[in-house]
Amino acid sequence: MSDLIRFGVSLEKGLLARFDKAIRKNKWASRSDALRDLIRAELIKQDWTEGEGEVAGAVTLIYDHHRRDLLGKLTDVQHDYQGLVLSTLHVHLDHDHCLEIIAVKGIPAEIQKLAATLRTIPGVMHGTLMMSATGKNLA
Numbered sequence: 130m131s132d133l134i135r136f137g138v139s140l141e142k143g144l145l146a147r148f149d150k151a152i153r154k155n156k157w158a159s160r161s162d163a164l165r166d167l168i169r170a171e172l173i174k175q176d177w178t179e180g181e182g183e184v185a186g187a188v189t190l191i192y193d194h195h196r197r198d199l200l201g202k203l204t205d206v207q208h209d210y211q212g213l214v215l216s217t218l219h220v221h222l223d224h225d226h227c228l229e230i231i232a233v234k235g236i237p238a239e240i241q242k243l244a245a246t247l248r249t250i251p252g253v254m255h256g257t258l259m260m261s262a263t264g265k266n267l268a
């Protein structure tokens with residue numbers, strides 16, 4: 130457990146009222162919990178945009194199950210980037226559509242390149258990159 134340091138925060142009344150409303154809506158236990166989460170979110174965002182360190186996340190892809198040519202390409206790309214791919218979950222959404230969730234860990238620029246390569250494979254209808262962290266340096 131890291132050392133906790135208390136510090137004061139000055140905010141405009143209206144802004145604090147909105148913040149408290151957001152705290153209730155998001156079920157944070159306290160202003161400190163909310164600030165901690167928001168600070169971590171900002172730091173993780175910075176890690177992804179300018180960091181050289183390791184990050185983690187997930188690529189999600191929605192694609193047409195009947196595009197057989199796509200399956201081979203998806204697998205080929207994941208083999209090309211095997212240093213980044215931790216695990217893959219395949220879900221048959223319905224008769225026609227598949228959801229693939231690919232857990233990734235590595236350098237931000239490389240993960241973003243992998244995500245872009247996957248989501249631009251012909252037949253992929255939608256792709257997202259969920260940018261998270263390895264959990265290090267967040268406490």
Ligand code: NI
Nearest residue numbers: 194220221227
């Ligand atoms: Ni499927």
